[in-house]
Amino acid sequence: MRGGTRLPRAVRLLVVARAVNRLGAFSLSFLTVLITTRFGASAAAAGGVSAAFGVATVPSRLVGGRLADRIGRRRTIVLGLTGCAVAQVGLATAGGLVTAVCWAVLLGLVFEIYEPPSQAVIADVVAPDEQVRAYGLLNAALAAAGMGAGLLAAAVGRWDLRWLFAVDALTCLLCALTVRLLLPADGRVASAAAARSTSASxxxxxxxxxxxxxxxxxxxxxxxxxxxxxxxxxxxxxxxxxxxxxxxxxxxxxxxxxxxxxxxxxxxxxxxxxxxxxxxxxxxxxxxxxxxxxxxxxxxxxxxxxxxxxxxxxxxxxxxxxxxxxxxxxxxxxxxxxxxxxxxxxxxxxxxxxxxxxxxxxxxxxxxxxxxxxxxxxxxxxxxxxxxxxxxxxxxxxxxxxxxxxx
Missing domain, CATH: 1.20.1250.20 (MFS general substrate transporter like domains)
Incomplete structure (x- = not known):
């Protein structure tokens, strides 16, 4: 037998927006290739840049979680996606290795900001006994969009690797715009208990x-x-x-x-x-x-x-x-x-x-x-x-x- 209530509109919109973003999220797989082919860096140096990006994503996620509880889910998602778009454009237009490295690290610092608020939206609006299904739907949509991302990358990457980062930036902005226009506005934290919880580690x-x-x-x-x-x-x-x-x-x-x-x-x-x-x-x-x-x-x-x-x-x-x-x-x-x-x-x-x-x-x-x-x-x-x-x-x-x- 099948069952379960229909998931809230906010969750369905979030799933669609994140799937659109995932369609363009293929550029990072080509970061090391861009560093070596466009700027003549060694494979070891390119690996170091990729590692620096990875390290930068850890504080990025923590910042996203704190902002989600302080300024609201929607604002934090939009901020994170916009930051990603700016950094992606910076990588696409970088004229030298040092500039590209700076943009790559900046991308890492904003790359995970939108993840905690996206997950928190589901926790906010979905009943506990339906949250697993909601999180599963989000991940399934991202997986399905990932298949399309590979095909899109194969087509766009034939022109110039920099276009991969430009397309990725565009999908980030489309996702941010969708979230800004269609997701419910952030409410104010009214209860004293909620306000106190922001100081608990x-x-x-x-x-x-x-x-x-x-x-x-x-x-x-x-x-x-x-x-x-x-x-x-x-x-x-x-x-x-x-x-x-x-x-x-x-x-x-x-x-x-x-x-x-x-x-x-x-x-x-x-x-x-x-x-x-x-x-x-x-x-x-x-x-x-x-x-x-x-x-x-x-x-x-x-x-x-x-x-x-x-x-x-x-x-x-x-x-x-x-x-x-x-x-x-x-x-x-x-x-x-x-x-x-x-x-x-x-x-x-x-x-x-x-x-x-x-x-x-x-x-x-x-x-x-x-x-x-x-x-x-x-x-x-x-x-x-x-x-x-x-x-x-x-x-x-x-x-x-x-x-x-x-x-």
């Missing part, structure tokens, strides 16, 4: 820090797939470009699986059960990579781990949002989101070392083991967090009343 919340630790391990595993898979395929004698096919299969699996998340059995899963099932599917899929001897097995394994991702996507954000005090959702989501910045530094280092010293079998076996550890530990972490009942126990499906409301 999320870094002192042990439950949040436990979620951050688990989220960082998950992000390291996930980025291993995104970063190391092409190298691993090359080690196995397959074409590195086949990773693009596997990424497309993953995106299709997540997008096609979204309607299934409206089914009663899946929609009412408690957080502990969903985390265990999702991580076990990831374990099986990554173990399949370790045992794979051809592209067909890689494709089948990709479908399996992507099904696990479908169960997990949005789940952690919903849990973290439930931990936040009134007025602190943006900062809590921002702190949790730093897991991806930390993983962005750790994943390429650990992945390349594992690949060099243990081969593809060692690489994927280690990532599968990490997922197995998460499957074992995540329920205990959730119990220790003292989650609301909606996350600890299976939820009863909403009953649609004649007036359109749900109970």
């Amino acid at each position: 999320p870094w002192r919340d042990r439950a949040l820090l436990r979620m951050l630790a688990a989220g960082t391990l998950f992000a390291v595993v996930y980025l291993q797939i995104m970063i190391t898979l092409p190298l691993a395929l090359d080690h196995e004698g397959l074409r590195p470009a086949d990773a693009g096919l596997l990424f497309t299969v993953s995106a299709l699996t997540v997008a096609a699986g979204q309607p299934l998340m409206r089914w009663r059995r899946l929609r009412t899963l408690s957080a502990p059960v969903a985390f265990v099932a999702g991580h076990l599917l990831l374990t099986v899929g990554l173990a399949g990579y370790a045992a794979a001897d051809g592209l067909a097995v890689h494709v089948a394994s990709t479908v399996v781990w992507s099904a696990g991702d479908l169960l997990l996507v949005g789940r952690a954000q919903a849990v973290v949002a439930s931990l936040a005090p009134p007025g602190g959702t943006g900062r809590y989501l921002a702190v949790y989101g730093t897991s991806w910045g930390i993983a962005g530094v750790a994943a390429p280092l650990t992945g390349t070392q594992l690949l060099e010293h243990a081969g593809t079998v060692g690489l994927w076996s280690a990532t599968a083991l990490a997922c197995l550890v998460l499957a074992a530990l995540q329920p205990a972490l959730l119990r220790a967090a003292g989650l609301p009942r909606a996350h600890r126990e299976p939820r009863s499906p909403a009953v649609e009343l004649p007036d359109g409301t749900a109970h």
